[in-house]
Amino acid sequence: MATNSIKIFAGNSHIDLAKLVAKRIGIDLSRVMVLKYSNQETSVTIGESVRDEDVFIIQSGCGEINDNIMELLIMINACRTASARRITAVIPCFPYARQDKKDKSRAPISAKLVANMITVAGANHVITMDLHASQIQGFFNVPVDNLYCEPSMLNYIKINIPEWKNSIIVSPDAGGAKRATSIADRLNLDFALIHKERKKANEVSRMVLVGDVNGKIAILVDDMADTCGTLKMAAETLKENGAVKVYAIVAHGILSGNAIDVINDSCLEKLVVTNTIPHDDKKLICTKIDTIDISSTLAEAIRRTHNGESVSFLFSNAPE
Amino acid sequence: MRRAKVFSGSSHPELANNICDRLGVPPSPVVLKKFSNQETSVEIGCSVRNENVFIIQSGSTQINDHLMELLIMISACKGSSANRITAVLPYFPYSKQSKKKKYRCAITAKVVANLLSVAGVDHIITMDLHASQMQGFFNKPVDNLYAEPCVAKWIQDAVPEYIHGVVVSKNAGGAKRVTSLADRLKIDFALIHTDRTREPRRNTPNNSTTCVTKIEVNNVEIVNDMDDEIDDVSTDHLTDSTASIISDAETNITLVGDVEGKITFIVDDMIDSSGSFIAAANHLMNKCNAKRVYVIATHGILSGDSLKEIEGCRSIYKLVVTNTFPIPPDKRHQISKLVIIDISATLAEAIRRTHNGESISYLFDTAI
Numbered sequence: 001m002a003t004n005s006i007k008i009f010a011g012n013s014h015i016d017l018a019k020l021v022a023k024r025i026g027i028d029l030s031r032v033m034v035l036k037y038s039n040q041e042t043s044v045t046i047g048e049s050v051r052d053e054d055v056f057i058i059q060s061g062c063g064e065i066n067d068n069i070m071e072l073l074i075m076i077n078a079c080r081t082a083s084a085r086r087i088t089a090v091i092p093c094f095p096y097a098r099q100d101k102k103d104k105s106r107a108p109i110s111a112k113l114v115a116n117m118i119t120v121a122g123a124n125h126v127i128t129m130d131l132h133a134s135q136i137q138g139f140f141n142v143p144v145d146n147l148y149c150e151p152s153m154l155n156y157i158k159i160n161i162p163e164w165k166n167s168i169i170v171s172p173d174a175g176g177a178k179r180a181t182s183i184a185d186r187l188n189l190d191f192a193l194i195h196k197e198r199k200k201a202n203e204v205s206r207m208v209l210v211g212d213v214n215g216k217i218a219i220l221v222d223d224m225a226d227t228c229g230t231l232k233m234a235a236e237t238l239k240e241n242g243a244v245k246v247y248a249i250v251a252h253g254i255l256s257g258n259a260i261d262v263i264n265d266s267c268l269e270k271l272v273v274t275n276t277i278p279h280d281d282k283k284l285i286c287t288k289i290d291t292i293d294i295s296s297t298l299a300e301a302i303r304r305t306h307n308g309e310s311v312s313f314l315f316s317n318a319p320e
Numbered sequence: 321m322r323r324a325k326v327f328s329g330s331s332h333p334e335l336a337n338n339i340c341d342r343l344g345v346p347p348s349p350v351v352l353k354k355f356s357n358q359e360t361s362v363e364i365g366c367s368v369r370n371e372n373v374f375i376i377q378s379g380s381t382q383i384n385d386h387l388m389e390l391l392i393m394i395s396a397c398k399g400s401s402a403n404r405i406t407a408v409l410p411y412f413p414y415s416k417q418s419k420k421k422k423y424r425c426a427i428t429a430k431v432v433a434n435l436l437s438v439a440g441v442d443h444i445i446t447m448d449l450h451a452s453q454m455q456g457f458f459n460k461p462v463d464n465l466y467a468e469p470c471v472a473k474w475i476q477d478a479v480p481e482y483i484h485g486v487v488v489s490k491n492a493g494g495a496k497r498v499t500s501l502a503d504r505l506k507i508d509f510a511l512i513h514t515d516r517t518r519e520p521r522r523n524t525p526n527n528s529t530t531c532v533t534k535i536e537v538n539n540v541e542i543v544n545d546m547d548d549e550i551d552d553v554s555t556d557h558l559t560d561s562t563a564s565i566i567s568d569a570e571t572n573i574t575l576v577g578d579v580e581g582k583i584t585f586i587v588d589d590m591i592d593s594s595g596s597f598i599a600a601a602n603h604l605m606n607k608c609n610a611k612r613v614y615v616i617a618t619h620g621i622l623s624g625d626s627l628k629e630i631e632g633c634r635s636i637y638k639l640v641v642t643n644t645f646p647i648p649p650d651k652r653h654q655i656s657k658l659v660i661i662d663i664s665a666t667l668a669e670a671i672r673r674t675h676n677g678e679s680i681s682y683l684f685d686t687a688i
Contacts, residue, residue, distance in 0.1 A: 101451075102452065102455050102464065103452065105679070105680075105681035105684070106681075109456040111456065112456035133453045135418050135453035135454060135456070135457075136453065136456075137419060138418060138430040138453075138457050139456050144420075146420070171495075173496075174495035174496040175496045177493070177495035177496075177511060178491075178492040181492040184513075190574070191513065192576060193511055208508075211577070312423050312424075
């Protein structure tokens, strides 16, 4: 019997998020066994029929990133050969997204390679969130829906930062200026920009603040926080320039290396990240981390994709 | 250059001739014409068997015709057993449509990339892509050259007081390009931001009606607006439809940074309609007391009446573009403020190095 119902599978990268999404939609996660052979090869067993079903596979790019990509590819392919009607890869944090251009001579465009791999494995559709550069959508030959954390971030700011009306949005580097201005516009706030200068003669890299933050709450906005070195330096620069408090709001909290120590040492008031990447263990050792739950956005996108409804609503609204 | 042929499409013969002069080879013979039913016809006038072929074709005002011509030329060379075909696109057509702007747009730059690959191109040389991520649209190697070294050299040579200048981006999206130039020149930078949300009409049905009227009024303009950055749209829209009655204070332009008494360079990768540049220049001169405003862009598309508008704008001191995009001589003479930087040397050197299998990274930092 072809039911064409939603089947949600979760890879090992972020099962908590997948559970939240499934709960929102009101179904259970479909059964799948993903494990490794002793020689470290990934093995996938799809535990129920997917014939003529609408399959969604949730896998984020984090942690053991290469293993997770391989897992996703094998799961897509397993569903493809098991006659799924349509396979949608839901990738909250797109792996290798920062390697999206030849920024240096001979640099590989690894994001394109990952896109090709996902397409070749058999995905018909990709849902992702806050791509590092939206041009990555063009790397695919299948439709890509790039969702935004911005509406959820706006809600967070309005609810959890009581003094937000006296704040200023700051981008920690020039590349993120557009993102910052977009949030500043939505909140009707001013914005400023920090630039790391490198090439000034006889000078080590220093940070230049363009804009006035004196006496204000500074909110740093970026799409990802990895080692947090930039955020820490930016926060110090802002404090030196008279900012009262410094918050940082970031879409993807990768927080690798000694990021936690860096944050604990920094003068950041809070580091707010979304749960596109699991960080519950890190919250235990760092009280400054706060989480925005974006599972509702993903769940709504999955529901709308399944029902053939428009997802544009989600670009500017966060579902309840 | 042995075993190499350089062909010129009809979009920008002047640039192609400059490049050929630099390379010391004549452009190879090719007959480009149109049949009476408007189909493009290409006849390659010499053998290309086992040769490295370079085809120079820029975007132009007849963008689709010239794109089609390029595709046919590539295909003709492929069918004539060329060894390797390199398309040299100083300005990449459709490069502004490189991402989905929220609702259901096509990624047309990707379509163009696919078309070129299907036609049989082996290598692409281009300049200052609107987004460098576009290199990932191809499965073939793409060399994205930069005009920045030439622009920096021009500033250093032609503006003696540049060291007290400020490089300004007219929107947030261009901030990275601007900081890179500012770092190279070792001068400060600033950012102009146009608030579109704080505009009272935004998000009201009113706004969309204005847009619709604009489609009816001026077809060309709306095409500009659609592929323009969203930031630009609102500025253009303001300057165009509400004319000059609105003062800067009401247009919600903010400058982040300090330009008081300084020479400013508004830098962007392309200048098409002039509205947002003029609004930015007016703001810098009238509200922020800048000393002088230079507008600098790599690709001078300057469609419609932009040149006249810039000539008429008292705030803009000079308009500086490179010759990647053809500007017809009669248009060029309309404006005394226009300065054109010749970048044919960079392209020629890239072609020479590609042909000889040498590294081209040197060109990323150095003006030839």
